[in-house]
Amino acid sequence: MTERHSGSFDAIVVGGGLAGVAAAQRLATHGHRVALLEKRDRLGGSTALSGGWFALSGTAAQRRLGVDDSDDLFLSDMRETGGGYADESLLRALVDGQAHAVEAIERAEAWTDELKVSAGMTVARAHLVRIHALRAHLEAGAVAAGAVIRRGLAADRLVVDDDGVIGVEAGGEVILGSSGVVLATGGFSRSRELLELFVPHQAAAMPYGGVGNTGDGLRMAWLLGAGLADIGHVSGTYGQHADTTDDEHELLTANYLGAILVNAHGERFADESASYKVLGSAVLGQPGRVAFQVFDAVVRARSRPGVPLSDMERLEELGHLVSAPSIPALAAGLGIRPENLERTIAQYNRAVAEGDGDAFGRTGLVNGVGALTPVEKPPFYAYAAVTAMTSTFGGLRVAPDAGVRRIDGTRIAGLYAAGEVAGGFHGASYMTGTALTKALVFGVIAADSLAAADSPAAGADAAAG
Template structure:
């Protein structure tokens, strides 16, 4: 095994979590190595829709959106069925403003603010995620950070009880990266880790595999081997809303049901309240024939399409032939392969419920999480988008404390080991709010960068007093985006 020089911080994984931690730490004066398993940067983040969840932003104020940290917390707890680790949620909320401003200072532009899964206020802030990642990486290297592609982390190294480095499998063999301030696992979930899915969520193997090609659970396994605790493993679920032929070219996920569509199976029957979070929808649709649900809507919903904005871009989906269109409900059903008579009757019952003439058959009363008035499906032309559950990420993993330090099964800190982003559990609980995945990656990336910088500063003070040989400390701790 060859040995590299030692860094202050070694970050494993280059999605939004790893990139934020690496950039913030480098800008604070730490020497940082960023290891990426594949030949490309970005991981699952680069394949995402680019939604960040923040409250109290200027964009919200400009649009007259009423939101607060208290409402944000309540929504996250409700979405997670109060099974979230509240301390992690409070850390997110305490640091969201500084993280938002740090992103803006790095040139991030939020082009849309919208409501989506798990929200009761419009707090999903959309950005061109590939541009965000590229900009942060540019700033990382400008600050002296080192990038190492095709470096797969395979095992953690300890000196006593402290993690002091990580071994990476590279094209030139195994290489040891030493880490004075710690190793940060930002390796994502295990959406492509068939072995782990078989253990924790075998039913989800029926979903469309997605997410970064490196998302096989490497970081989780390495931390697990050291005794790390696990959280939310029983809540693994794919996300509903992707065409059966979804590719990796762009983020194809349509949530027309939050805009006024209903969801039916091939038999033309509704089977779920369409206003619930799309992780729950993803779990339920797997029980339907072929794991398929059709989003059925009319011209009113079609008019809400916003080209280029993930979750709302019906224009592009229709252009690539993934949306059926017809002048009548019966013709739409025939084109899409849905039972025509059943769909006509289902739409009629739905419209009667919207008009207040009957109870809704699945108990739906709003568009999304208690917000938005239902719309009748009565304006031609009519549309149907066939969609399945997409295993984008697993939203579970190793346990951490509010500083991003990994804790073991007894709740004790594993010194020198951090974890952020989708390799961690405890934050989401039973379900997921749109934007909190990228959001927590950025927020906890900053938290970890500051914590590691602070620990190295403390080491320097000890060195100054004792004269012992200790690692050099950062010279700009205040540059890290954490309150």
């Protein structure tokens, strides 16, 4: 195919999810000529499907509700959740860069009042943000400041000269970005090939996430020798109904409100307060790769209509949350032997009453936090859920300024990565809300780093090592 030169910019951003629009908005409002390429007809990616939870510490919302959080506690919770595998310098950059996220949410007037403890947290740190309003505000800001957005155009390869990355080739066009390229192509949750290559034990998870998220950014950067981080730890998220569609996401974590998880034999198999990524792996090992969230009227009353992960009303409307007046009736409806479920619940209730000795070490609702309650008040409820590959939290190896590193640790001049395409932040597991926070914060950091380098070579020199 003949290459056409179809434009010259200061910077190219590849991908129109949160990281991409954040980078494009930042570059454009600072006077840089920027083009954003999105392979799908509309921007959004996984960001548009997401629950909208952001992990942030030291916020006004936390202060209002008397939540005692700090940057150091955020950092140590992420370290703990990642099992010691996460890159400390990236965690520090994420925590230090939170102000970028708070400012953007503030400007978009996208806060809600919802704040909760979720996977990987020891205090209430998950802030629910109106994600569509935030993404749309950043996109509008980018366009208003002169960014050119090209929809339906996939970047195929990076263009390099002696100084480094200077643009992309997309559909036979060469689009130049003299200061470099920001890869914001999301993860590879829609690439069966890459999932089977890196995490074959997860390949049975239900594919989910943005339909365009097929690992393009990884492949483009590999051709230039980019390294990887956390890739073998990628795991699916437990809690999604098997009938969830590509357009409308459905996920419940009633276990963080007090439900137990049982398999098709009516047996528990894990500490239900663990990260839903840990539970995702555990459920893949259960018969039929399904687990039922089983709970009683006390937990049902904790539903939060309209709040992702906790909205039971909507699941009832969809007919996916079932109920019964007794445990045997509930079990019969699920195809579980009633005596098994009764025995499991009796054992659990005994452990809750005694305060310790739970067979799977559960000590709290989520991550060890929150008082457990017995499953005893009718009616009883069950939600059948599977493991879905919603996001792939391993990716390209990057420096704290978002510059992409080769496998030997040296920098690829002019190449930056932000959002789910970048690895190193999560290690072995994942704290709720850190993917969106990472996308927004590092979209801005990548833009600033690229802008600070007059040319790709200058960027490599300035940030060497």
